[in-house]
Amino acid sequence: MIMNPITNRQVLDLPIRESGAKNRNRIISGGALVVALAVLTVVLPFVTSGYVIYIANLLLVFTVLSLGMHIVIGEAGQFSLSHAAFYGLGIYTAGLLNNAFGLPLILNIIAGGLVAGLCGLAIGFLSLRMRDIYLALSTFAFGEAMQWIFLNWTPVTGGPNGLNFQPAHLFGFTFLSDKAAYPVVLILALVFVAATFVIHFSTLGRSFRAVRESEIAAAAVGIDVKRVKIFAFALSAFYAGAAGGLFTTFSTFIHPESLGFHTTILVLTMVVVGGIGSVSGAIGGAIVFGLISELLRQVPSYQEVIYGGILILFMMYLPRGIFSLIGRR
Template sequence: MKNATFNRVALLAALVVLCALPFTVTGYVLYVVNLLMVFVVLALGMHMVIGEAGQFALSHTAFYGIGIYTAGIVNAAWHPPFVVSILAGGLLSAVIGYVIGFLALRMRDIYLALATFAFGEAMQWVFLNWNDVTGGSNGMRLSPAVFFGLKLTNDLQAYPFVVILAALMLWLTAALSRSQFGSALRAVRESDVAATAMGINARAMKQSAFAISGAFAGIAGGMYTLFVSYINPESLGFQTTILVLTMVVVGGIGSVRGAVAGAITFGVLSELLREAPSVQEVIYGLILMGFMMFKPNGLFAERKRRVARAAAQQGLGGGAAKEDHV
């Protein structure tokens, strides 16, 4: 009960802050908040494939880049309402993610990580060298997003749409996590054999997780095009994958709120260290190694277990633990 009340108060406080920001801060702060919302959706996508399905994939940044370029190209060619271009990026990323999901049927653990890492590196090579489509190493200028005739030319105009999209994706993640589909994903995460014995199609679950994760990353890429006018393929490398992985691991693998908290924390940290990329890599690496060694379940996963133990002692069973899951 206390946990549910805390969740409602925290959500209300976040809504108040987000509503007040456009009237109280400068354009740069709005840019950072827009970027944080993109990171939240990215982290939620990685949460779906790693935290819920237990598939250690390192191809997330590739899907993010596909979403950015697809949305940018569709917008430049036809100037549809930005919802169309974002959905196009999300759909293409989902389809490619479903195909990449075949890897999860044949590989596990480090082998799957290496295979998906190779795919991510191959896609960055495409972004860097497909000059006719992506602009190659020179990058690509993005046309202003359009919303029924209104052009979004600055961070303030894009802000409400970015926040709404992030909130919708958060709601969708929580709904999926609480559903039977989420329970089936977690069963596959724990044991393919046991899940199959329970009547769950483990193959379909794994591929679905990759598709959903790809869709989230593609939509995050489309959101990015709402407030940024230029994309550099150098920013779509392995460093971004490590950043998002750090968000999920530190927040707590398997925790939706952990993914959100990690995205905000490390999104702010990455912006503070933007002028020192080499230092970023060292810091993220040390943090990631530290949590893998000493707190492999992350901050919020630890909290979830404490709530579950307290609920069990009070005779509440697993209900509170399930509530704390999201």
């Protein structure tokens, strides 16, 4: 046996140190991205107004939506195509409660998240019996059924004419403009971002990723796989519903056509292109493709084709997402 001048303990520690350095680099890169975006969003209302602020509010909503899909797909590895339905449930729940009872904004957002979360809980039970393409098809069917309800339940949702909401209010202050709503939207979106990072590094996040990698191995180390999968769907749906409630902070109208399958594809593209399993990637993907969706607003017929093509290219040539390149550097 040839002895190395380095002690055995030091040799064994080298891979651990290298892995720790990589993790620290990823955390630093992700943290730097989030801090830079936070600084930009804070100073934005002081340097611009009008349509730009509306887009900023919309990007913050997309960020919460993207983080919700990140939890179920990126963290837990469960394929879901019903995110737009949960988003719509949050919008209609928050808007209808505001119209009927004039509840404060925070209560409307929580209610929207809870209603969507309960539906996500039911979808979570489906995940115990279905996997892969069968789970994707069942969640797709749920999303299409919900859009049919949004389009045809005219006395409640307004049907094909859409639904108008009263302006949201909080602590006696009514949000009559995008600029007035922006600070609240920003603060609540940052709360969801912080919560997602906490979940990612918590025991729950590790349980999610263990189930994603191998359900058999996760069960072998004592993780309740069924409970973890159900909770992932419920938590993801809560995020989407809360994002819908957040949308009613600055918008007073919703049309069912904006809650179709193309919205789910858009959010899925954000997560995949940003980087599956990366919180920072989900945030970056939401911002990049939120802006792209606005640029493509004039060609709605081609949006799904473009997003589908982008998904195919990234799954083939860059499956870890474009923001993984930043973390690698």
